[in-house]
Each structure stands twice: as C-alpha cells, then as structure tokens.
Amino acid sequence: MKHYLEFIACKDLAKNKLFHLLKCDENEGRILQTMAESLMYGENDFVVHTLLAKTFPYKGKSIKGQYLAYLPHIRNLIELGWVNQSTFLLQPKLTDIALLELYNDSICLSHTFLKLLEDGTLNVDLPEITAYEDHLEYLKDQFSHIDLLHKISNLKFSQKLDSPSLSRANYRLKLLEDTIQARLKLTHKKIGILKLIKEHHLDQKEQIIFFALLKEEYSSSDENLRDMNALLELISLDEYDKIKHRSLLDENSTLVQKGLIDYDEILNPFGGISRQFFISESILQGIIHPNKKKKRVRINLDSIIKEYEIFELLEPKYDMKDIVLDGNAREILSNILAQMNSNVVQLLKLWGIKDKKKGISSKILLYGAPGTGKTITALALAKSLKKQILSFDCSKILSMYVGESEKNVRKIFDSYKEICKKIKNE
Template identity: 45%
Template structure:
C-alpha cells in the first residue's frame, strides 16, 4: 500500500501509480481526488463537486475537464451513477458531457484491483489440466477478463486487454489439447453448435452458479451479459438475438430467463443455467473428482499399483464355459438378479461381492481376464504383487499381509469407492500350510492364517492369480466363491488368437499357413511373443516380408524355453 499512500499525498506526477496509469495529468488529478474520497468513506462523489475541488472553480473553469472524466469512464477506471437512484449501465457512455454533471462518480472494481497491485496471471504452465475443475477455474478467469473489457469501450485503451484475453484463450487451448479428462462443456457446445459469443454467455452464467451468487446478481442481467460480447451500443443491440426467444441458448433449454421490474419500473431480465444442464455438468464433476481422489490416495502409499482397465471381457479369447461363468458373475449387476438374490436372503446390498481364484500356467490370460472383468464392472484395479510379501525379518511378513488389506480399506473409505483388489502370484498364500516345527515354517503358517482371516472379512471383489494349485490348502477353498482354471488354449482358440494378434496390412510369403501355426500348443502370451519376434526379423530383412520359416523358428525357440515361468524373455 506504500504506492497508494504516495498517490494520495504526493504531487500526482511524481507517483509510481501515475506513471503506470499512462494517463494525462488532469486524469490523474481526478483519480487522486476520487481516491481521497474513497479512503474517507465517501465512495461516490458528484461530478461538479469533484471537478471544482480538483481544479479551479473560478468562472466554472472545471467544465473544461469533463472530457477527462469521459476518458476515464471509457477506460473503465471510474463508473457513473445517477445519484440516489441506480447505477447507470457501465456500457453506456453518455454522448453529452454536460449530462455527466448530474451524475455521481466512483472508482471501478477494475481500478481498485489495479491499486491493490494484484499479480498478473502466469501463463507459464503448459502441462495438461489435471481435471475438469482446474480447467473450469481458468474459464471463469477468462470471463473476468471480459468483464473488465466491458468497462473499456475506447479502442485506444482496450487494445492491451484484448491482447491479454487472446493470449489467455490460446493458453487454455494449449493445455486442453494435452488434457484427457471428459470436457462436458466442450461436449455441450458441440452438441448445440454454440458459437463463441454464446459460449461466453453460458460460461458467465455457470460462473454465477459455481460462486453461489445471489439470484438477483447484476451479472445475470440481460445488459451485463450482452456487455461481455459487445463493443458498443450498436453491437449490444445486435447481440440481443443471442438471448431472445428463438435463440439456441433459450430454445434448447440451456438457459432460462426471469423478468422483473427495475427501480425505475422498467422490465428487466435475468438468466440462469437450466437445472438439467447444470446437473449434467455437476455429475461429470463428481465422477471426475472421484477418479482424482483415488489417484491421490494411491500416491500416498507404496503398496498398490493403480490400473485403469482398457479391455472388456468380450475382448478376451477363452473357453466357452469360462466365458459363461464370468458372465454369470457380472450378472450380479443386473437389477432383476439383484432383486431375486435379495428376496432370497442371499445378498443384502447392491454391490458385487466375489472372491475369485484364477489358476493355470503362465501366459494363459489370468491377469488380462481380471482387468477385463474390472472394465465390465466399471471399476479400477488395485494390483499387488504377492511375490514382494516375504521378508527376511521375522514377523514383518505377517505385518505386510495386514498392511495390504488395511491400506485397501483406507483407500476405499477415503475415496468412497470399491476398486477390485488383484493379488498377482499369490502362490505362497494359497499353498498347504507346513507341519514342520522350524521358526520359518511357523512364520509362514502364521502369515497364511492372517491371510485367511483377512479373506474371511473382505467385502468387495478380490481376484487372486496363481500358477500352481496342486498344493492348494483346503481352508482357502471355503473362502473363495469361484476357482477358475485357465488352461493352454485349444486349437480353435489358438486360431482366433493368431488371427487377432497378427498385424494387419503386412505381406506374408506363399508358404504361410495360419492353421499350421495354430497346431502348435502355445499359450496366448507365447503366440504374441512369436509374432513380435517374427515381426522384428521381417522389419530388418531386405523384403520386409513375414516368412513362414521365421514363424516356425520362433515357435521352436519358445517351446524349448522355460515359458512356464512367470517371466518370459524376448522381444
């Protein structure tokens, strides 16, 4: 406030504020006098009184400075009001200078912000918006720019602000191009083919909703909205078509208008976002926020990997009986099925509850199927690699087991969501307990007992994957609702996998035979690996052609390797 104090007390031309204003000395003196009145609790001053105080009153010389008043109004530094009645529309600068004498003058909000030396908006960020709300905040800032511009109708003074608006709009577009969230605003604008001026009006009204402004807010009024998109009086009259009956905003039910009587007895109109459209925007915000909450909760711990599934259960090639079983699990979401289960006392809530074991050789699609189930349930996945659980420190493995489930519950409670818990490579949890008496055996058994206890209490969807089920402890069998075996695919399924995984628009040699390739007993992961290794050979060859012999060579190498292990080495 030091600069402001100097502006109040020193010769106006010597102050820092005057130099930043880039105005004439007379305009500076008028502003200085208004500022003195403002700090002395007199925010509004009659034009005649103001000029006679700031300048000489002899022979009405102050009338010579009416043009300076008009300049300041044009620049948006001061606003005029018709005395005790009502503020004059800031967009309407009266052509007659003498008519200003009957009005009161006061400092504009724009000028008060300037005095407070608010920091300029930084345009340094170039990364994507994290969510819809962060983007919406910038859109509301954009509206504030247009509100400031509505004060400035003189081209001489508003050029700089127009440049700022253009730069800020370019900044928003740059960040939006990199963003991946669902932009419900953009969807609405495209759906109803709204042009830029209509979009500005809509966002301005949305800003009023989000800031919880009073329904009588002047920012909702017809002229205030039109001033955001109008350069002058003629432009304002022409732009009334955007808020008249028959306009896209009104006819499509995007906004609604209410008429009321002003203090002068004139009919005025205020506008609001319609309830249906507002709910559409708010509901998307809720989903967006839920996703962000889950991501932030995962960042706070180092146990789980958050996975957003990309494949549906229909995308997975598997035996028909397995498809039917998984489809029945998903049918718990069906309203009719839920009603029946509830009436029979089998289920007491609407959430899917299932504890599932996927078992079978590596590369047979266990993890992919788990992720696809999650996609079909519209749930995220919290994945944990169970091979990390063992610790060389006695007692720590048991604590880690509890930590898995405690952290999962904490994430669910904090985010009000129930993602699928995926326990990969859960062999050591599911094996038969050891009867030996060594300390390590007792520790292993204790860890399994804790796991059994946590599984018993678990609510939601849990999927455990394992390569071995020969040593499966019977105590676990009672805790899991479904035990689904994943075998190496049969010929017809292998044929489907080859057809699906092979790249399109490539050239094969004359000896290529898909059925011959499908005769080899490979898992889905092995087929994919063979295709990748053969593609590499084709890519470095002179002809760039896929050769049958290259496929056969890659298959033999795969079959000779230890592909039943959890990790496969290859391209």
C-alpha cells in the first residue's frame, strides 16, 4: 500500500509519480486525493457538492454556488475513468449530462483508480499467453475485445479523438489483440468458430459484428449491441464511416446472405423502422455444441419430385426484365413482386393492409391464346423471386371415368402438401 499512502500524504502533487499517470490537472488530483483519503474512514460514496466543499474549503465569507466552477473537473474525472457515478439507473452519454445534474449526484472511485493506487502502475490484467484449451477460452477473449470496442465507441462519439481516456482504451485494445494472436499461434486444437470464419471469408469488421452478436446471445446483457447503430459504431471512426459500413448489414451482405446472422424489423417510438440483429439458430447451435454431430440429412428436392409422376421441377432462366409484356400486365405483376420488398412489407403491416404472420397472398391466373407468354411470364416471376417452378401436366389428371378427374385434381394438392412436409419448405 506504499503508493496509496504516498498519494494521500503528498502536498506537492507535481512530485508524485501516480499523479503523472493520471493525466489530469491539480484540482482534479486534489479531488481524487480527498476521495482516496476518505477510504481510510470507511467513506466510499461522495455527494459531489459535499466532496467539493471538503476538498476546497472556502476561506472567508461563503458565496452561493461557489463550487459550480469545479463541476467540469468532476465530469473530466468520469471521462478519464478514475471516478464512476454511483447511481444504478441507466446513464445517458456523458456529453448529454448537464453539469448541474452532477452537482447533487453521487460518485465513487473506479476499480481502475483503486488498482493504480494499489499497484502503482497502469499495467493491464491480460490473459496469460498460453494455448487455448477450448473454444470457450477463445470466446472469452473475443468478448473482452468487444467490451473494449464498445467502450471505445462510446468515447469516440462523445469525446475528442486525442482524449487521455480514449488513448488508454486504445492501448489496452492493442495489448488484448496482440495477446489473442499470440495465444492462437500456440493453439493446435481445432476451434470450430475459426473454421466457420475461414469458410465464409469474413474480414475483420465482419468478425467484430459476428462476435458482438454472439456475445449478446451468451450474456443477454442490456448493452443492446443488436441494434444496427450500435454494431456500426463498433467498427466506425465517425458518422461518415458508419454510413460507409451500412452495406455490411444490408440484405446483400456476406453475413446475411450466408445465413450467419438475421434480423427483425421493428417499429421504433419515432415511427421509423429499426433492425435488431441476431445469430441464426443453426449457426448458434453449431457454436454452442461444436462436437455434436448433425443428425439432419439434407433432402434433395429433385429426388422427392421424382416420386410424384404428375409433377415436374423447372429451373427458370429469364426474369421479368427479359420478357416483353403489355404495360398494364407488367404493372400488376410489379406491384405483386413489390410485396416481397422488406420496406414495402413493413409499411403494409404498419398500415394494417398486410397480416403480420402471413406472407404474400396473391393468386395469379394467366389466360390467353397459345403464344401470348403465359408460361414464360410464370417462369420469369419465379426467377425474380429466386424460386423454382413446380409444374404439372393437365393431360395426366384427365380421365374418361366419371369422378376420376376430380380425384386427380385433389391429388395435386395432397401431393403438394406431402412434399412441403418432407422438405419443410413451401
């Protein structure tokens, strides 16, 4: 406790070793000194105005509001990470807090500052550099990495880029990243999640997004890293960077296209639609149970269809852009296809036009003389929806016997339901 005793007894802070590590001014050093000395008498929490009165006793006649000028020092100590607000309520970003709110607030010394008093150094407690024993050890380090990135993102979007607290957090981040790489070089055991990252060629930013969402699945914390803005802040330097990186979370991104992550679109309190992301269930189960063998056997749709004589599976070659249609017909079909657009779907649900649980509900009957484009239009619709066509030949259901044709028509729908059940897909 040598460093602690030296700090609280020091009259000239400029000569104290710990004071130079704090990167704060002398008034802020005096506030910390008062709080540290009070620990000797069992005082942990401090009301700001009482603390200021104790640290800077006014010599002479008392003046109303004389300690308000010291409030910026309190805020700076919180920003530097030496002091924490004691309230358990969810706090807004520090830059959003008015100085007057701090006047009657309670504060306490942070764990980081107490460790500094105890050890006399800012060395960071990092995991020992040994080989990873299993995927959980690796995930623990990656989740610590996400915690630091989250802290840095809050600092980046609330403070100057050259602030001491941000510099210190970046230093810790670099140490942790170097430690993870060093431990991976020593690791010879297979870690399933690394194989997944390699298979899908995820870059550094995509990995950060993936691990942030995985951390949410494991911890169920209140940090709300599922929100698009929170995820983008982890990998962005500024607002412009956030806009540039939005493509990493859109429908055509690697993470979404390859089924690693998915999202729900929800109506926010301001009337807009926000996205909440999560790890796909199949991917999550593969990470949680890496050694569990998959029992599900992939069912080939082509082989299933061959069991039913009346059906044929067609692969469309042309989409709606490739065919010539009457203007009115094209407009009707375009409106139907628009129902598959996620933004349109949300608006239709919001306006009460579309049921939340049901998908597209259009029934299309194409009619006309041979050669007018009925078949190619059906194929083009399927291609635009990235679907195959399940086709049947009418000649195969007609019969010369009374009632037999009707039975065959029913067989079409019964057979279709059986196929859906087998492949678990409509």
